[in-house]
Amino acid sequence: MIELDCREMLCPQPIIELAQHLADVVVGELIAVVATDSAARYDVPAWCRMREQEYVGEETAADGVPRYVVRRTS
């Protein structure tokens, strides 16, 4: 799993990072966005729906910041 450190980035930057780095993982692999921005909670799942990727769920990073996990499906 690749983890993108998007702490302190404002929306929509975490989603832009996610889109830019999706190709860094192979189909079936996980990519995670760690983001303090409150919009990421809604926008990562919405991006997955719009881009036809799988939203796996929300976890918490070691420092307590939310981590949103995505599986590349195409």
Add this chain to the structure above:
Amino acid sequence: MNDASTYLDAASSEPLHPAARQTLLAALDQGYADPRRLHRPARNARLLLDNARAVVAECLGVRADEVTFTSSGTEAVHRGLLGLARARRSRGSVIVHSAVEHSAVIHAAEWGSESRRVGVMGDGQVDGGDLVEQSMVPGVAVVALQSANHEVGTIQPVGEFRLSNDVPLFVDACASMGRLALPDGWAALAGSAHKWGGPAGVGVLLIRHGTRWETPFPADDRVDHRASGFENVPAALAAAAALRAVVDEREETNARQFALVDRIRDAVKALADTEVVGHPVERLPHLVTFSCLYVNGEALVTELDRRGFGVASGSACTASTLEPSHVLAAMGALTHGNVRVSLTRSTSAGEVEAFCSALPEVVAGLRS
């Protein structure tokens, strides 16, 4: 650069209707006195206030004694919702509401009460089964559901629910009053005059005849025991005149606006990585919301403004808020790059075309 200004934010506030302006100017000189007094100027003011009430009642298809003028739509929401809850306090204090209510409803529900949110579907319509189920839980005082959503335009099927026993329904109709007929089934309902082309500072509170309602705030000895503060008689009359005009014109206005909004929806759908939010058909005629991937909402509003288009946004990246719109979040919609376009009664097809041709350029420019 476009110097002409095209105001596309009627859902925030509709420009004053000419009928309201004319009435307001005339009534300013006639309606100054205290309508509770017995002298001639007071009787004049009372006559104007009663007239305003009668016109609003007729336009909305309710009884005149069900109509109260408040100082805003928000105050009508507060008095309606909390007054129903207060009258039911021996049965419980929980307020059940949809997750997409206006923040005025949500704040009021959380004020001294326990509140429970009911989720919505992707198109913004409330989960009816859950709403009915939640209303049956012991301790529920009131259920609140909007007539139509102020951000995405989705109409809620208000009249189709059968709530448990005698739990009263509060309906926030601020987004739709004047534009659409009132739904059925409400015990109390709120509207806001500046949303239909009346002056700001006038709200309409309806309390259905026979409903148990108690004032949630200190009482006042005004003409109408449900209101407090000195009545703004000229503004109430102007609001009534605007409502009369808007209701008379709405068949034509709604059809025209619905088609123009469809034109904008099609233009948005033609853009890559963009989604239109809200119900495509069961919607307010004059309003559309959409979100663009990878675009900052504030930048979108600012760039459209620079080109002469005044629009609203529910994105968190606008200066006014750090939290994204709770409506978009509840619907599972994309919250960034969001724009709400809402047409005034005089928005022309030419203005809509100009917006539709500017939009792709603006979005592409911000993405590059």
